[in-house]
Amino acid sequence: MVGSTEYLDLSSPLESGLHQEGRRMTPQRKKILRLFEHIGPGIHLSAEEVHAKLAKSNDRISLATIYRTLRLLVQMGFLNELELREGGHRFELLSHEKPDHHHLICVRCGRTEEFESIQVLQTGKMAADKLGFKLIESTLNVRAICPKCI
């Protein structure tokens, strides 16, 4: 895999995250992380969707808390955040199997599909090498409009 560094070495994300700067795994953080672990990698949820899913299993956490917790889980290295210029945010489990995957994102409904591209990885690596940068990751987020929204 291209772009693997100690920064992305999340062989034990739960443990490394737990000891990071005294950030504790509170029950709420655990609940939200469990939800993502349960649905698995490759699923991209908005804060509202996380909120709705938790409400279904009777976990009442306010949307504001969910937003804050999602951000924190991103900082702690558990989740990946996709940011749309249109203001939407989606979150997914950081995955070891697919550390450098790319996204096709509908700017209208937020539908997010993943794809892989050796070319993007190679281009990113070449650009970094050429300028002496240490590569962390090469990902491409493509803003588009899905067939339903066209």
Ligand SMILES: [Zn+2]
């Ligand atoms: Zn993804």
Ligand SMILES: [Zn+2]
């Ligand atoms: Zn759409």
